[in-house]
Amino acid sequence: MSLKNKIAVVTGAGSGMGLATVKAFLREGATVYALDISEDNLNQELKAEPHAHLIALDISNSAAVNEAFSRIANEQGKIHALINAAGVNTPNRRATEWLDNINHSMLDAMKNGQPYHPEFLSEIPDEDFDRVMQINVNGTFYAIRAAAPLLKAADGGAIVNFASVAGLVGLPMPAYYPASKAAIVGMTRSISGELAPFNIRVNALAPAGINTALLTQSGEDHVQALLSMQPLKRLAEPEEIAETLVFLASDAGAHYTGQILSPSGGAYLA
Template identity: 65%
Template structure:
């Protein structure tokens, strides 16, 4: 699966699955523009990588997103691949700690056999909900909108959006995350239908347990809760997801569009 001469943009590029996607695409010969919040993180992670350029931008800021794509237009005048890997599970660290505490109590209740019914709704502010949606959904829309003129210039292309298995099955968790990820699936289908006449394919990935810093920072309770949903009792490695991104970006996936692939260890079986 060679991508020699192709141009790609990856969001959430400085860590986890986004970084794995950058490495997979660049390893196949693509020139990759990686976006993340902090330039120092991009510079550190991209050191030694060929054909990879880092640009700090918040995907929830449409003007910042447009500036990165303006740079791609100035440098190349075209684009072949867009990977939307930027995303958050909670709006901030304080809320992550709140969620982790509830997950811990759920795990302990399972072990003891005592009933425990988590309640999240009353703890979600307007600002919490808006912030997660702004990154996970709005940011995906902003990058797609900015990328499409460049993809059309190429005459074909591939967009890969990161959803989540949480957006496809019912799980007790703060509603902003599954709501935003389910919306990414709907966005993927609508855009796939619109862009098919231009040879641009649009697909989504809906992972479950992936060994990323965002997941493992939540503690072993959260990891074990995820694994309890999966017939395959292990976390996937980010580079496994990177190889799936490479497949969807390549000509080998030429007849895939509007699809949601779930590398979920069997948590979702269609």
């Protein structure tokens, strides 16, 4: 599944699954443009990689995304893969702490056999909902729109978006996250049809629990609660997810398009 001489763009490249994907693509011989909001993370993790080109930007800023892809167009003229790994679970630290408190209260109630009915709707301000949608949905759209001409210039390639099992099944959580990930599912399927005549494949991954700091920061009880909902009782490693992305971006994945693959340990069974 070599990616030798391929040019790839990975968003959310400074940590988690995005970073693991960059490293896997580099190992397979690709030149990778690594995009992330954190310049510090990019430099710390990837500055020493000679075939990694680092671009710090806010993926929800349309002008910044267009500028980044204009640079790539000038330097390369084409790309062969776009991996849209940039995304957030919550819009800010305040919302993260609020959600952690709810999750811990829910787990305590479950342990004691007591009912617990979290209230999310009344507590989500407009700006929190908008921010998650801007990053997860708008940012993915901006990147695809900017990448499409460069993929066409390569006579085809692959786009992989990050959805989530939360966008496929009903789970109690703040509505902005499952709404954004369900939107990714619809966007993936629609754009796959539009770009198929150009030999551009568009798929999405809908993972469940992944062993990243974003998930494990909530504590072991929260992790175990998530694992209780899936047959395989462990978190997936970011490197495992990256191997799926290598496959989808390579010639080995040439007949996959419009698909939603769910590396979820069986939490989602289509």
